[in-house]
Amino acid sequence: MIRFENVSVTYDGAAEPAVQGIDFTVPEGELVLLVGPSGTGKSTVLGSVSGLVPHFTGGTLRGRVTVAGRDTRTHKPRELADVVGTVGQDPLSHFVTDTVEDELAYGMESLGLAPDVMRRRVEETLDLLGLNELRNRPIATLSGGQQQRVAIGSVLTTHPKVLVLDEPTSALDPAAAEEVLAVLQRLVHDLGTTVLMAEHRLERVIHYADRIALLPSPGARPVLGTPAEVMAVSPVYPPVVDLGRLAGWSPLPLTIRDARRRASDLRARLTDVVAPATDGHSPQGNAVPHTEPPHTKPEIPAPRRFLRRRPAHPAPEPSTPHLAADVSALAVQRGPVKALRHVDLTVAPGETVALMGRNGAGKSTLLSALVGLVPPAHGSVRVGGTVPHRAAPRELVRRVGLVPQEPRDLLYADTVAAECAAADQDAGAAEGSCRALVSELLPGVGDDTHPRDLSEGQRLALALAVVLTARPPLLLLDEPTRGLDYAAKARLVTVLRALAAEGHALVLATHDVELAAEIAHRVVVLAEGEVVADGLTAEVVVASPSFAPQVTKVLAPQPWLTVSQVREALSS
Structure with missing residues (x-):
C-alpha cells in the first residue's frame, strides 16, 4: 500500500x-x-x-x-x-x-x-x-x-x-x-x-x-x-523493555502481561530490599514538605506578555515565601462550562506536584489561574503572596513561569540564538544562560536553526529553556514531555530535579504516568473540575489502574515505581 x-x-x-x-x-x-x-x-x-x-x-x-x-x-x-x-x-x-x-x-x-x-x-x-x-x-x-x-x-x-x-x-x-x-x-x-x-x-x-x-x-x-x-x-524503548534488559529476560517483554509472567524471580530478589519510601519522600528519596491538595482544568494558550517578558533584573530565589502557591475554594467558569469547582491546592517551595486526570478535567485551567490568565469566579489564588490575575506582568513574572502545551506561543525569533539572546535580556540573566540550558536539553541543535525547523519535542524543550532562564520560584508545565523521546525526557527530569532541589516549586499537568512516577512528590487527580485524589505519588498511582506506571503493574504488589528504583535496589 x-x-x-x-x-x-x-x-x-x-x-x-x-x-x-x-x-x-x-x-x-x-x-x-x-x-x-x-x-x-x-x-x-x-x-x-x-x-x-x-x-x-x-x-x-x-x-x-x-x-x-x-x-x-x-x-x-x-x-x-x-x-x-x-x-x-x-x-x-x-x-x-x-x-x-x-x-x-x-x-x-x-x-x-x-x-x-x-x-x-x-x-x-x-x-x-x-x-x-x-x-x-x-x-x-x-x-x-x-x-x-x-x-x-x-x-x-x-x-x-x-x-x-x-x-x-x-x-x-x-x-x-x-x-x-x-x-x-x-x-x-x-x-x-x-x-x-x-x-x-x-x-x-x-x-x-x-x-x-x-x-x-x-x-x-x-x-x-x-x-x-x-x-x-x-x-529508545519503554520501561517494560528497560526492566527486561535489567533482569536479563530473553526474549524481551513488550507487554505488562509478558513481563509479569517472568517477574517472579525478580520479585523474589527484591523481597529483602528496602522498598521505596512512601512517607513524604519522592520516588528518588528526596524529602519534601507536606502540603494541602491541588486542582486543575485544560486550555487557553498563554499570552506572550505574561509568559515571555521578564524583569530587567534576575528573579529572586524562592526562599522567602511560605508557600509558592495557595489556591482556596477556586471555581472557574468558561461560558456554560464549570471548568473548576471548589479547588483547594497548596504548593511549597521545593515540591513537585503532578496534576493528572482525563482530558477536560481542569488541569490546564488550573495552570492558567495560577499564572493569572483566567480570573476566579469564586475563591482565591495566591502565588508567592500575589494575586495573579490582578498583578502587573513585571511583578508576576518574578514569581511564576508557564510553559504551555503549544511552544510556539513563546517562540517568535528566526533562530535559536536569537530566542536565547532575547530570553537572557528579558530575564536580566547573564549572556549565554539560555543557550546553556538549550545545550543541556537539546544537544546538537545549532544556533542558526529556525524554531519552525525543530520537531515538536525540540520546540517544547526550547520554550522550556526560555522560561527557565528567568528561574521563576514557581514553574508551571503543561504536558512537558509531549513529543519528547526517552533520552530527552531523562534530560528534562535531571533539570527539573535540580530546580526542585534548589527550592523551586514545580506543577506539571501531564498524562505521562512514567514522568509522574519518576519526578513527582505528590499526585493530584482531577475529574470534572474537582480534586478526587491528592497524596504521595506512590500512594496515588499504585492504587490506580489508569495512572500506575509499567514497573508498578509488573512488580505489584511490591510498591516499585520506576526502573531506576529497581536498578538502584539491585545494586545496593
Missing part, C-alpha cells in the same frame, strides 16, 4: 538530508510504528506519504514514494486526500471549522459524499472516540486532548485506505489513548486500513504494531523488524 524506494529528503539550506536510505514497504492492513530519537526525521517520512513533503514543506525529495500506486511527487496532497488521512502533532493547525460536528463532516463534504452517508459516519465516529457529549462544542473551548480526538475523528470519517499519524496519543489521557489505539487496531484488523504512525510513548503503542521501522539517528537508514527484534537494538 505504501512503498518507499531509496527516499531521501533535503530541506532548503540544509547541509545534510533530513532522512535518507528510506526503503521499505507497508502492506495493506498493517500497522507500522515509526520510532527513533527526536529529530531523526520521523515527521519527514510521514509527510512524504501524504505529499506534504515536498509540496508544502519545500526541499528536495529523491527516490520515490507511492501510495496505492500514486506517486506523491506528481500527486499533490489534495489529489491524495481520498486515499490518505493525516493527523499531525498540532491539532489546531488541522481544523477548518468552529464546532466538533462540523469538523467531523468537513472532510466528507470536500469529497462530495451524500448527506445520509455523512450523517451516519459522523454518528459512528462520535461514538468510537467518545465525542458525543462534545458534538456541539466550539473547538476553541476544548482541551488539548479533546482537540486531538476531534482531529483523529475528522480523518476517520472519510474512511481513508491509509492513515498517517504523528504522535496521536501525545495529548491524550491513558484511558482515551487506549480507546483511540483500540479503534485503530479495529480499523487495521477488520477493515484492512493501513496505518503508519510515529509515537514517542512506546509503552502505549508498541504492542499494537505489526512491525517497527527504527530511525536510530539523523540521516541513518531505517532498521525494520518485528517489535521484539527492533527493541533488542533500539536506543
